[in-house]
Amino acid sequence: MAKKEKIEDLFLASLGLLISLKEKADKTLEGLLKKGDITKEHLISRGKEAKKEIEKIVEKKVEEIHERLNLATKADIEELSKRISALEKKIK
Numbered sequence: 001m002a003k004k005e006k007i008e009d010l011f012l013a014s015l016g017l018l019i020s021l022k023e024k025a026d027k028t029l030e031g032l033l034k035k036g037d038i039t040k041e042h043l044i045s046r047g048k049e050a051k052k053e054i055e056k057i058v059e060k061k062v063e064e065i066h067e068r069l070n071l072a073t074k075a076d077i078e079e080l081s082k083r084i085s086a087l088e089k090k091i092k
Helices: 004-033 040-069 074-091
Strands: none
Touching: none
């Protein structure tokens, strides 16, 4: 099996697992809300907190990948654009 196929199979298996987990979570949540063990507002609050944490983690990982790949930043590109403009003015 080719590497691409293995990656695709892993992705599809992960997606299937996520769907199964979501279905179980939906059933559990529905039961908790019906019993009054938890409120929708509480869940929304926890969801907002989790979202902030996930955004921080993703941002950090993106920065790590960006550094590892040694890609130009927006500031790098802007600086190069200024230098190119200055050079174009000199040769005109």
